[in-house]
Amino acid sequence: MKIRNNEEISAGDVKMEGASEVKMKMLIGLSDGSENIFMRHFIIAPGGNTPYHQHNYEHVIKVEKNRGIAVDENGNEHEVKKGQSLFVRPGEKHQFRNPFSEEFEFICIIPNPGQK
């Protein structure tokens, strides 16, 4: 059993092409012994966004703080906020954006992409 203090985990800039003003903390990942499931905490600063992209694995998401915009595969925008959970299917195009004035934070759980 591994127990981590989330505050002690440093958040790194997400360097992926198309990402802007996004930071990520790996709360539980490979280095904790978790080979199948990764739990990441994302922080999108005001004005920031993730890429509008797709991949062969899903996202299981829970909004942790404030609000943001989730863009679906049809380009439709959905305002999402703390108290909501989301599922993005494998292969489904998606983006998360923060046009608001406070940080948009969520956890995003994925299967180990290296196993897909």
Add this chain to the structure above:
Amino acid sequence: MKIRNNEEISAGDVKMEGASEVKMKMLIGLSDGSENIFMRHFIIAPGGNTPYHQHNYEHVIKVEKNRGIAVDENGNEHEVKKGQSLFVRPGEKHQFRNPFSEEFEFICIIPNPGQK
């Protein structure tokens, strides 16, 4: 993309043998189209506990509210609280208990056990 309001999801009693005063909400599961990863929200009432057991899949956990006790495979007790994340390995014996006066709440992510 599926978006759910966590408050609208009803919490059911966990009937598993050895569980006492435990409720569970499926935040994201099979009925949301998530075939590989299930995100559950557990609420253990004061005095309640999950079974001290093991299974062939892991737990990825994030404490959501208040505090509780996590018992590891050696029977050692660890007080855990909001702001902490846990990983329980496949096959590792574990239990969650709430000897405190407020509800102990956490999310617990698992792979679809039917695929193991």
